[in-house]
Amino acid sequence: MNRRMSLVLLWGAVSGFAADPLPSAESVLDRYVQVTGGKQAYENRKTEISHGTLEYPAIGVKGAITRWAAEPDKYYASLEIQGLGNVEMGVNGGVAWENSAILGPRVKTGAERAEAIREGNMNSTLHWRKLYPKVENAGIETIDGEECYKIVMTPDQGQPIVGYYQKKTGLQVKITTVSTTQMGDIPVELIASDYKDFGGILEPAKVTQKAGPQEFTVTLDRVEVNPAIPPERFELPAEVRKLVDQAAAK
Amino acid sequence: MSRRLILLFAAALASFAQASQLDLDSFEKVWTTIRDKHWQVKPGGLDWQAIHDEYRPRIEKAASRDEARAITQEMLGRLKQSHFAIIPAAIYSVLDQDEGGPGVAGIDARVLDGEAVVTSVDPGSSAEKQGVRPGWTIQRAGGKELKAIIGQARSNPAVHELQLTRAVLARLSGPIGGTLDAAFLDGSGNTVTLKLELTAPRGTLSAFGNLPPQRVWYETRTLGSTAYVRFNLFLDLPRIMARFQQTVNDCKSCDGLVIDLRGNPGGIGGMAMGMAGFLVKQPNQRLGTMYMRDTTLNFVVNPRADVFSAPVAILVDGCSASTSEIFAGGLQDLGRARVFGTPTAAAALPSAFERLPNGDGFQYAVANYVSEGGQPLEGLGVTPDVEVKLTRAALLAGHDPVLDAAVDWIKTESLRRKTP
Numbered sequence: 001m002n003r004r005m006s007l008v009l010l011w012g013a014v015s016g017f018a019a020d021p022l023p024s025a026e027s028v029l030d031r032y033v034q035v036t037g038g039k040q041a042y043e044n045r046k047t048e049i050s051h052g053t054l055e056y057p058a059i060g061v062k063g064a065i066t067r068w069a070a071e072p073d074k075y076y077a078s079l080e081i082q083g084l085g086n087v088e089m090g091v092n093g094g095v096a097w098e099n100s101a102i103l104g105p106r107v108k109t110g111a112e113r114a115e116a117i118r119e120g121n122m123n124s125t126l127h128w129r130k131l132y133p134k135v136e137n138a139g140i141e142t143i144d145g146e147e148c149y150k151i152v153m154t155p156d157q158g159q160p161i162v163g164y165y166q167k168k169t170g171l172q173v174k175i176t177t178v179s180t181t182q183m184g185d186i187p188v189e190l191i192a193s194d195y196k197d198f199g200g201i202l203e204p205a206k207v208t209q210k211a212g213p214q215e216f217t218v219t220l221d222r223v224e225v226n227p228a229i230p231p232e233r234f235e236l237p238a239e240v241r242k243l244v245d246q247a248a249a250k
Numbered sequence: 251m252s253r254r255l256i257l258l259f260a261a262a263l264a265s266f267a268q269a270s271q272l273d274l275d276s277f278e279k280v281w282t283t284i285r286d287k288h289w290q291v292k293p294g295g296l297d298w299q300a301i302h303d304e305y306r307p308r309i310e311k312a313a314s315r316d317e318a319r320a321i322t323q324e325m326l327g328r329l330k331q332s333h334f335a336i337i338p339a340a341i342y343s344v345l346d347q348d349e350g351g352p353g354v355a356g357i358d359a360r361v362l363d364g365e366a367v368v369t370s371v372d373p374g375s376s377a378e379k380q381g382v383r384p385g386w387t388i389q390r391a392g393g394k395e396l397k398a399i400i401g402q403a404r405s406n407p408a409v410h411e412l413q414l415t416r417a418v419l420a421r422l423s424g425p426i427g428g429t430l431d432a433a434f435l436d437g438s439g440n441t442v443t444l445k446l447e448l449t450a451p452r453g454t455l456s457a458f459g460n461l462p463p464q465r466v467w468y469e470t471r472t473l474g475s476t477a478y479v480r481f482n483l484f485l486d487l488p489r490i491m492a493r494f495q496q497t498v499n500d501c502k503s504c505d506g507l508v509i510d511l512r513g514n515p516g517g518i519g520g521m522a523m524g525m526a527g528f529l530v531k532q533p534n535q536r537l538g539t540m541y542m543r544d545t546t547l548n549f550v551v552n553p554r555a556d557v558f559s560a561p562v563a564i565l566v567d568g569c570s571a572s573t574s575e576i577f578a579g580g581l582q583d584l585g586r587a588r589v590f591g592t593p594t595a596a597a598a599l600p601s602a603f604e605r606l607p608n609g610d611g612f613q614y615a616v617a618n619y620v621s622e623g624g625q626p627l628e629g630l631g632v633t634p635d636v637e638v639k640l641t642r643a644a645l646l647a648g649h650d651p652v653l654d655a656a657v658d659w660i661k662t663e664s665l666r667r668k669t670p
Binding site: 056058060061082083085086100101102103104105106182183184186187211214239242243246 | 456459461527528544
């Protein structure tokens with residue numbers, strides 16, 4: 001028994017001695033900022049308009065996505081899908097909303113609202129300290145043959161996000177989380193690839209999202225950097241404003 | 251000459267070999283898709299690997315594509331769930347057309363007491379111009395005795411009213427611009443033989459993803475102080491949702507609203523939630539719950555800013571399926587609508603379509619659905635609050651007993667609400 005315990009202790013000591021110490025989560029996240037363009041590049045970006053396409057091959061659906069964003073936390077996105085019409089969503093003045101031909105207008109609340117507001121943060125990559133008060137490095141996992149740091153980021157409200165950052169490049173290649181939606185909590189896996197320089201910041205040009213049995217891909221085609229965006233672009237649509245006013249009247 | 255024959259023979263062999271491999275690949279695609287995407291880890295409670303081991307050798311020995319397709323379909327049948335089907339390539343590519351062709355005679359029909367009976371005639375159609383009326387029995391179409399076809403189909407208990415009706419309607423179709431010889435039994439018991447012109451079905455052609463383009467129509471009218479709306483599919487989303495919103499907005503002072511989903515086989519499931527938002531005032535309500543392998547989705551209702559609050563009646567029959575059942579069953583469970591007619595098709599599973607390597611279409615369900623009241627719609631369907639059957643006699647008398655019952659209820663209910 002003593003011999004076995006000695007072996008266990010010895011093995012533990014050796015393996016502990018041999019392994020590289022894990023870098024802190026903070027350093028992994030800061031490195032991601034650095035390798036994707038650096039703090040200054042993010043700070044220089046005050047507004048942006050991103051143009052992309054969405055493809056849902058299982059049912060043969062394609063759509064065009066355009067997203068307008070402005071510092072610090074405003075955004076408006078439009079997704080036009082043939083046969084489904086337009087789906088709009090946005091965040092402005094702390095109101096997170098969605099409006100679609102299929103479900104109509106609605107105002108997000110609770111954890112869903114908090115999640116939308118985090119997404120609405122113009123430079124969320126840079127501002128991770130503000131968005132996720134608790135971060136920790138949960139170890140190393142291999143993804144597509146590359147070792148990645150598994151960083152768990154926990155917000156004040158809502159579900160934690162687990163980001164996987166390549167040890168070699170520092171780039172984020174995967175995110176897993178449970179997305180809070182009106183229809184329920186949905187486990188989501190995002191695979192980021194094909195990093196490209198969009199106006200001084202490296203961004204994944206291809207993101208594949210798996211949510212349950214559904215899988216779709218968003219391709220980022222073009223980013224307009226610091227364009228002039230009129231404030232009315234972020235204003236709530238009339239139908240959403242009506243719901244906000246009705247709720248306030250109660 | 252002989253060299254050419256050998257080449258032809260070789261080409262035929264190569265073609266056969268290719269077809270076999272394509273059928274094997276298609277089988278594997280079907281089996282793998284169900285293994286990976288079925289909402290149950292053990293699809294249908296079956297040992298899915300054992301199913302593979304049982305069917306794969308049979309596919310390998312299949313002598314033709316038809317046989318391979320039948321074997322794969324048999325495997326899908328083991329699930330005992332709807333919305334799992336192999337659609338032959340030839341049909342899949344022209345699914346926007348009926349079996350006889352894309353042209354229709356402008357007649358809607360149902361099987362009543364074992365016979366095909368006209369339930370409505372499109373205004374302006376050749377059938378209307380030649381005097382065809384609701385209630386007439388369709389005896390023959392295209393030289394085929396419909397009663398015999400119905401009898402044969404009904405001998406298989408698995409054939410549901412929805413399939414039976416589709417089979418009947420397919421006999422009333424053909425090439426656009428062609429004609430159809432049909433024999434009817436009119437209200438006086440006389441046989442009427444007509445040559446009907448076949449035209450494009452009414453509605454706007456609408457495409458969505460891999461689904462074949464389909465014609466979608468929407469109609470509305472008022473019946474006294476009651477609004478009546480009917481549409482054939484939950485598709486062409488932007489247009490149909492906008493029309494429904496318009497109907498509801500125009501109906502603010504109506505006694506009630508009748509939504510006729512008879513013959514509506516469904517479409518985009520989300521439209522049920524969107525339409526319910528115009529009718530349900532209370533927040534945080536849902537029509538039901540969809541269960542997938544990793545996810546549970548609540549079919550929530552977002553109340554619109556201006557909600558229609560008068561009584562709502564929904565009409566259904568055995569050809570109301572899928573999204574129609576989600577909508578009718580959910581609003582029934584929420585106490586927001588009263589359902590009239592006959593039990594629905596009991597085929598509510600959400601499904602996807604994919605093209606297989608051999609060109610066939612593959613439909614598979616990705617979820618199960620339970621209505622808010624706890625009723626799994628698959629296999630059970632929606633049971634009307636008020637069961638009313640169409641009869642030939644009523645149709646011949648110019649009545650629609652299901653609609654009449656709904657309108658009567660709305661009148662009574664409206665009066666009750668207005669009475670202090």
